[in-house]
Amino acid sequence: MTIKLALLGTWHVHAIHHLQDSRANPQAEIVVIWDSNAKRGRAFAAEHGLPFEPDLARVLTRIDISAVVVDTATVEHPTVIGAALDSGKHVFTEKVLALETADAERLVEKARSKGLVLRVSLQRLREAPIQTIKALLDAGAIGRVTSSRIRYAHHGAVGTPWIPAHFFNAEEAGGGAVIDLGAHGFYLGMYFHGEHPLSIQTLLAEVAGVGVEDNTVSVLAYPAGVIAVAETSFVSGFFGYAIEIIGTGGSIAVGPIDQRVMLKSAGSDVWQEQPQLAPLLATLDQFVDILLGAFEDPTHLETAVWLTRIAEAAYRSARTGERVAF
Known part of the structure; x- marks a missing residue:
């Protein structure tokens, strides 16, 4: 069919x-x-x-x-x-x-x-490093997670922008880097930490003069005590992708040089590359x-709504200079 x-x-x-x-x-x-x-x-x-x-x-x-x-x-x-x-x-x-x-x-x-x-x-969820990180977390490889940093960025607004001009039209896009690349850090944070955040505080900057924010950072607090940093940028000089998750018993790191998943556990003196799971199908x-007729994840739409809720709160935080609670 x-x-x-x-x-x-x-x-x-x-x-x-x-x-x-x-x-x-x-x-x-x-x-x-x-x-x-x-x-x-x-x-x-x-x-x-x-x-x-x-x-x-x-x-x-x-x-x-x-x-x-x-x-x-x-x-x-x-x-x-x-x-x-x-x-x-x-x-x-x-x-x-x-x-x-x-x-x-x-x-x-x-x-x-x-x-x-x-x-x-939510296309990043399908990627092999993401699936591998999630499996390590679920297996307790780094103990209780205490903090994370997720960075998705590129240099699309630098020099002659290769992003279509309408992506810098706030009326059409709804914003700049936060609503576009920033979405990845928000939904991956929920995926890795297994819960919705309690609050968010966001800083925005405009570096390239394209009319929307192009350099941003958000700090999110989660119920279990995790403090998560989500960074995104359109003016990043080839430092585009990095994930760090730190726990009481070890740490996981991916990027920025490559997409190897590296693990350092308590009692080990070295970072060890982890075998990666196969990627999921394209979205x-x-x-x-x-x-x-395939199985549908019952949490997908809740995640989608929460993604909008987080992005909306990020802009509110940036406007007011205050932390926004959910």
């Missing part, structure tokens, strides 16, 4: 990756493109040999289309995802689900009430498998 999909929006940089993933999956096929910016959508569709439909309602009433992939501007998510759910379509969307927690909660409730699958692409492939 082949799941026919519509790609709604080509605004996001991962739209091309979702198209590529669908074409690599024999059980999925993107059959039409829609975009609120017709010029952008037509160009993307023409480049990839697909039809463009300017009328969203016509796309959503097609009976051959079972599900949609949403890569619109983040600010459009509540409207576009809501319309898709109202039309009985399953939804796979780029992060974040919505810019405001109330909107995210409404979308989740709508999907549940209609019995539809709603998935947010779009996971979505297709769920539509075909």
Whole structure:
């Protein structure tokens, strides 16, 4: 069975990756493109040999289309995802689900009430180092976790920016580095620590003059006593990826030079490289498998809502200069 999909929006940089993933999956096929910016959508569709439909309602009433992939501007998510759910379509969307927690909660409730699958692409969860770190933590390899640092950054705003200009449009994106790369540190923190944070305090800076924050750090407190640092930046000179998790009985480190998972345990004088677990399927492939009957993680949508809640609180903290409690 082949799941026919519509790609709604080509605004996001991962739209091309979702198209590529669908074409690599024999059980999925993107059959039409829609975009609120017709010029952008037509160009993307023409480049990839697909039809463009300017009328969203016509796309959503097609009976051959079972599900949609949403890569619109983040600010459009509540409207576009809501319309898709109202039309009985399953939804796979780029992060974040919505810019405001109330909107995210409404979308989740709508999907549940209609019995539809709603998935947010939390793509770092699938990676081999992430799965390996989680397995080590679950096995108690470093004892009780006390702190963590997760850094996701790149130099996309340095010199001639390679990030599309609309990613620096706060009205469309909902912000800058926090709402984009910052999302990874937030949901990975919840994944590693196994709970939701109690509070967040965030500092924002604008270095490159692109109109949005491009250099940020957040400190989150967790119920078990963990203090977690989440860093993200668009102006990072090739120090883009690092994860450090410290416990009472050892530490785990990944990056920045490579993605080896290194462990140093109590009683050991050296860091030891750990064999890595296999990566999970690409997030779009996971979505297709769920539509075909695979098990769906019951905590996924709760995590998606919490991701919006954390990002929203991060911006509130930066505006007020205060720690925000959940």
